[in-house]
Amino acid sequence: xxxxxxxxxxxxxxxxxxxxxxxxxxxxxxxxxxxxxxxxxxxxxxxxxxxxxxxxxxxxxxxxxxxxxxxxxxxxxxxxxxxxxxxxxxxxxxxxxxxxxxxxxxxxxxxxxxxxxxxxxxxxxxxxxxxxxxx
Numbered sequence: 001x002x003x004x005x006x007x008x009x010x011x012x013x014x015x016x017x018x019x020x021x022x023x024x025x026x027x028x029x030x031x032x033x034x035x036x037x038x039x040x041x042x043x044x045x046x047x048x049x050x051x052x053x054x055x056x057x058x059x060x061x062x063x064x065x066x067x068x069x070x071x072x073x074x075x076x077x078x079x080x081x082x083x084x085x086x087x088x089x090x091x092x093x094x095x096x097x098x099x100x101x102x103x104x105x106x107x108x109x110x111x112x113x114x115x116x117x118x119x120x121x122x123x124x125x126x127x128x129x130x131x132x133x134x135x
Contacts, residue, residue, distance in 0.1 A: 047071070047098070047112065053080060055120075055129035067131050076100065 051067045065082035078100050080087040089102030098110040098118065108129065110120035118131040 046116070047076070047093070047118075050134045051118065051131035052134060053082065053129060053131050055082075056127055058123040058126040078102070 047069050048071055049069060051069065053063075053065045053067045055063050057063060063082050065080055067078055067080045070077045074092070075090055076093055076098060077090045078088065087102055089100040089108070091098065091100035091107065093099075093112075096112045098112060098120075100108045100110070102108060102122075104122070106122060106124045108120045108122040110118040110129075110131070112118055116133040118129075120129040120131065121127065122129065
C-alpha cells in the first residue's frame with residue numbers, strides 16, 4: 001500500500017525543481033537579450049574617456065599628452081594630443097587587447113589593465129605608451 005504523504009512530497013519536490021528550471025531559463029533569456037541589445041555597453045563603460053598619455057618614441061625620446069577614447073557602433077575611436085600635434089585612429093577590442101590603426105605601418109596595440117590603465121606598444125614594439133584614465 002502506498003503512503004499518501006510520500007506522493008505529496010514527491011509532487012511538491014517536482015514542482016519546486018520545475019519552478020527553478022523555468023526561473024533559470026527565463027533569467028538566461030533576459031540577460032542574453034540585454035547583451036545582444038547593446039553589445040558595446042560594457043566596452044564603453046570600461047574604456048571610454050580621457051587619458052593622460054606618457055610614452056617613448058622609437059628614438060628613445062619621451063613624450064606626454066592627452067588621449068580621448070570613444071566607442072560608437074562597436075568601433076573604438078581615439079584622438080591623441082601630443083606636443084601640440086593631433087593624431088587619430090580607430091580599431092577594435094578583443095578581450096583585454098585594444099588594437100588601433102592610426103595610419104602608420106604598425107598599429108598601436110594596448111593591453112587593458114584591471115585598473116583601467118592601457119599599456120601600449122607601437123612602431124613594431126620599438127615605442128611604448130601608457131594611458132592612465134583621468135578620474
